[in-house]
Amino acid sequence: MTPNLIAMSMFGAMLVLLFSGQRMFGMIGFVAVVAALWLWGDRGGYDIAFAQSIKLMGWFPLMTLPMFIFMGYVLSESRLADDLYRMFHVWFGPVPGGLAIGTIFLMVLISAMNGLSVAGMAIGATIALPELLRRNYDKLMVTGVIQAGSSLGILIPPSVVLVLYAMIARQPVGKLWLAGVLPGLMMAAMFIIYIWIRCKITPSLGPVLSAKERAEVTRAEKIRLLSAGLLPFGIFLAMMVPFVTGYVRLVESSVIGALAAVLAAIVKGRMSWAVFETSARHTLAISCMFLWIILAALAFGAIFDGLRAVEALKGLFLEDLHLNRWTVLIIMQLTFLLMGTFLDDTAMLVIVAPLYVPLVDALGFDLIWYGVLYTITTQVAYMTPPFGYNLFLMRAMAPPEISLADIYRSIVPFVAVMILALALVITFPQIALWLPEQLYKQ
Amino acid sequence: MPNWTRTFVRHVDAFNYRVGRFAMYLLFVLMGVMLWSSFARSALTPAIWTDEMGQFLLLGYFMLGGAYSLQLDSAVRMDLFYSRWRDRTKAIVDAVTILGLIFYLGVLLYGAVESTAYAIETGETRRGLWRPYMWPVKTVMCIGIVMMILQCTSIFIKDLAKLRGEDLS
Numbered sequence: 255m256t257p258n259l260i261a262m263s264m265f266g267a268m269l270v271l272l273f274s275g276q277r278m279f280g281m282i283g284f285v286a287v288v289a290a291l292w293l294w295g296d297r298g299g300y301d302i303a304f305a306q307s308i309k310l311m312g313w314f315p316l317m318t319l320p321m322f323i324f325m326g327y328v329l330s331e332s333r334l335a336d337d338l339y340r341m342f343h344v345w346f347g348p349v350p351g352g353l354a355i356g357t358i359f360l361m362v363l364i365s366a367m368n369g370l371s372v373a374g375m376a377i378g379a380t381i382a383l384p385e386l387l388r389r390n391y392d393k394l395m396v397t398g399v400i401q402a403g404s405s406l407g408i409l410i411p412p413s414v415v416l417v418l419y420a421m422i423a424r425q426p427v428g429k430l431w432l433a434g435v436l437p438g439l440m441m442a443a444m445f446i447i448y449i450w451i452r453c454k455i456t457p458s459l460g461p462v463l464s465a466k467e468r469a470e471v472t473r474a475e476k477i478r479l480l481s482a483g484l485l486p487f488g489i490f491l492a493m494m495v496p497f498v499t500g501y502v503r504l505v506e507s508s509v510i511g512a513l514a515a516v517l518a519a520i521v522k523g524r525m526s527w528a529v530f531e532t533s534a535r536h537t538l539a540i541s542c543m544f545l546w547i548i549l550a551a552l553a554f555g556a557i558f559d560g561l562r563a564v565e566a567l568k569g570l571f572l573e574d575l576h577l578n579r580w581t582v583l584i585i586m587q588l589t590f591l592l593m594g595t596f597l598d599d600t601a602m603l604v605i606v607a608p609l610y611v612p613l614v615d616a617l618g619f620d621l622i623w624y625g626v627l628y629t630i631t632t633q634v635a636y637m638t639p640p641f642g643y644n645l646f647l648m649r650a651m652a653p654p655e656i657s658l659a660d661i662y663r664s665i666v667p668f669v670a671v672m673i674l675a676l677a678l679v680i681t682f683p684q685i686a687l688w689l690p691e692q693l694y695k696q
Numbered sequence: 697m698p699n700w701t702r703t704f705v706r707h708v709d710a711f712n713y714r715v716g717r718f719a720m721y722l723l724f725v726l727m728g729v730m731l732w733s734s735f736a737r738s739a740l741t742p743a744i745w746t747d748e749m750g751q752f753l754l755l756g757y758f759m760l761g762g763a764y765s766l767q768l769d770s771a772v773r774m775d776l777f778y779s780r781w782r783d784r785t786k787a788i789v790d791a792v793t794i795l796g797l798i799f800y801l802g803v804l805l806y807g808a809v810e811s812t813a814y815a816i817e818t819g820e821t822r823r824g825l826w827r828p829y830m831w832p833v834k835t836v837m838c839i840g841i842v843m844m845i846l847q848c849t850s851i852f853i854k855d856l857a858k859l860r861g862e863d864l865s
Contacts, residue, residue: 271796274789275778277771280797280848287803303800304807307837311751317730320723320757496734505750506734509727538720538761539770545758546765547772550800 257561264289264557279543282605283550289557306552310545313421314505318369320541321508322414325515326373326407327533329364332519335377337482338363343385344471344479351453351460353389354399355446357382361403362410362442363486367515369414371636371644372540374404379651392459393656394664395452401644401661402445402668405633410438412493412508415603415629418548422607423621427504428497430625432690437626440685441675448671489514498693551604558605564612571613579617586610587631587676594635602635603628623679626686630676637665637672697857697864705864708850709767712843716764719757726753744825752833759840763847784859791855798848805841812838 264285271281283303290299310316329335342356349355357378364374378400386396408415411431420427453460493511496502502510519525558564571582590610594602607628614624636644639662648661679685733746765771778786812834814820821827857864 271793272774273777274793275773275781275786276790276793277766277773277797279771280800281793283800283804284796287800291803300803301807301810303804304811304837307755307804307808308811311755311833314747314751317726317750317754320754321727324723501738502734506730509730512727513731534720534723535768537723538716538757539765539768542758542761542765543770543772546762 257563258566260289260293261558261561261563261566264554268554279546279550282547282554286550286553286557290553293557293560302556303550303553306549306556309552310549315417315421315427316545317505318412318417318508319414319544320537321505321512322369322412323372323540324533324537325508325512326368326370327536328512328515328519328529329367330373330376330380331529331533332522332524333381334485334515334519334522334524335360335364336381337479338486339377339381339385341479341482344476347463347468349450350457350462351395351449352462353382353386353391354395354449354453354460357386357399358403358442358445358449361400361406362439363483364404365407365410365438366412366490367486367511368407369412369417371404371407372647374407375400375644375647375651378404379648383652387653387655389463390458390461393660395449395459396664397648397652397656397661398664398666398668399445399449401637401648401665402672403442405636405644405672406438406442408633408636409434409441409626409629411435412511413629415632416625417504418603419607419611419625419628422603423611423615423625425621425625429622429690429694432693433622433626433686434629436689437630437675437679437686440678441630441672444671444675445668448667452667485518489518548604554605555608558609564609564616567609568613568616579619582617583614583619583680586613587627587680590628590631591634591638594631594638602632620683620687622690623683623686626679627676630672630679634669634672634676637669697853697860697862701853701857702864705850705853708846712763712847713767715843716761716767719761719764722753722757722760726750726757729753745828748822748824748826748828752828752836755833756836756840759837760843762840763843766844766847766851787855787858791852791859794848794852794855798845798852801841801845801848805838805845808834808838808841 268282268285271285272278274281287300287303290302293299294302339356339360342359343353346352346356346359360382361374361378364377368374383396383400386399387393407413411434413431413434416430416434417427419425420430449460489511492514493507496510497504497507516525516530519529571577571585572579577585590602590606593606611621611624615621639645645661645665648656649658652661729746729749733743733750736743736746778789781789812831815829815831815834820830822830854864
């Protein structure tokens with residue numbers, strides 16, 4: 255069997271096994287160890303799986319993962335975001351689709367306080383969703399807004415996905431985070447423009463807050479609510495300032511962030527044993543899920559390495575098919591999107607990225623820029639059926655009147671906006687690269 | 697199901713639960729170590745042990761917590777088809793595929809035991825200034841993997857029981 259054929263059959267076997275619904279890390283690991291034993295069983299092939307755990311240990315920034323997850327859970331479990339939601343609610347109520355626009359702003363702030371989209375989903379589904387439905391917002395609009403908005407969590411710093419990417423691409427995390435800022439804000443702005451135009455044309459999608467309800471809120475109350483916005487800025491600054499100025503390292507800044515969230519919850523009187531215990535338990539569950547998938551996927555990747563799959567792929571694209579590098583990039587993004595629809599994002603990152611990142615590098619593209627493209631593609635993958643992380647979360651959290659078909663249909667316009675954003679970042683790399691270049695020039 | 701399976705499932709679940717709850721709090725120890733690291737670097741002399749200690753703690757966190765996370769059923773499944781099956785179908789498919797999972801963990805354990813034996817025999821240390829011994833963390837990994845195998849066996853037995861119309865959980 256040629257290496258290419260082996261690689262392809264490994265991929266095929268993995269997909270079939272994944273569709274059996276067994277825990278993903280087990281199936282990825284199973285295919286990896288069977289291949290390793292079969293290929294190199296007489297020469298230490300049995301060792302490949304465990305060797306990855308030592309490699310994993312060396313990945314220092316991995317420690318940020320449980321910290322950011324814990325932080326996100328403290329924020330959502332303690333309901334610290336309730337005041338934030340009220341602030342946007344009051345200030346944006348008079349605009350067509352204003353509550354949906356406010357929800358996007360809320361998501362941007364939550365994204366700046368945690369590295370995944372889970373917390374955003376939880377906060378959106380528990381706070382924003384019922385309020386918006388009660389005010390007769392269109393349910394497709396509401397579910398779409400929450401899913402799209404929460405996916406910003408992986409693009410706006412701190413971002414766990416970019417930390418994982420940084421380790422695979424061997425690029426500085428700080429630079430990658432800065433590169434994510436403008437594309438993230440741009441995408442949020444595009445969501446807002448889309449919502450505003452849709453609601454302007456069809457006001458029933460997002461009715462303006464009634465005059466009676468607006469009159470109930472005094473000006474003093476409006477000003478007072480603005481102070482709720484100080485909290486996320488406080489947490490964000492406490493975390494980012496010492497890191498960017500070089501006082502603490504990435505991992506330490508994530509610890510500061512987690513503690514700042516706990517402190518904020520205590521100060522606001524929202525901390526209880528139940529909140530703490532639930533956050534710690536979920537953090538363990540989610541972190542273990544991530545780390546075991548990474549461990550298995552690393553073994554899978556190590557075998558692809560041993561088979562020299564990257565060179566084979568590059569040879570196939572550039573020499574056999576005579577494609578230019580931009581065509582290759584676009585093909586890669588398309589296959590990434592396709593795989594993203596049925597692979598979990600962590601698995602996608604750890605299996606596909608070791609194959610693609612060296613290829614991108616060999617083609618002469620900027621790896622920081624590609625990190626942003628990669629993340630946007632992951633965001634789309636988060637939201638596209640059949641396997642979308644946010645779709646599952648939404649299904650688990652949404653009230654029964656929202657059906658699965660509603661959830662699937664609700665994401666279509668937002669995915670279109672995201673693909674437009676992806677195309678913009680591909681065409682104008684400066685959107686991603688300008689900020690890190692400015693700050694790292696000195 | 698025979699009586700010993702009942703006892704096995706009960707003991708394994710209880711043991712993994714306790715160790716998992718312990719692992720859950722390692723997160724806060726990790727936080728403390730990292731904070732100390734940044735404090736020592738700016739106020740005292742840089743601590744040489746914190747980075748490796750943090751790495752060991754993270755590894756311990758997810759190795760010892762793994763079995764408990766299986767109990768919490770947090771592992772991602774691709775449930776496109778799975779979610780539509782009847783409980784019985786789920787149990788049949790799970791009972792077969794979990795053997796693959798156990799096989800993977802078995803190979804992992806084989807590598808872990810061999811690596812631990814090597815670390816004990818040669819007094820292997822980690823690179824860096826601190827040069828800690830590697831056998832303690834490797835032993836913890838062996839224990840974690842054994843716990844995972846036991847937990848998967850317990851899940852396997854529960855699936856078999858479900859197929860026979862009994863409930864062990």
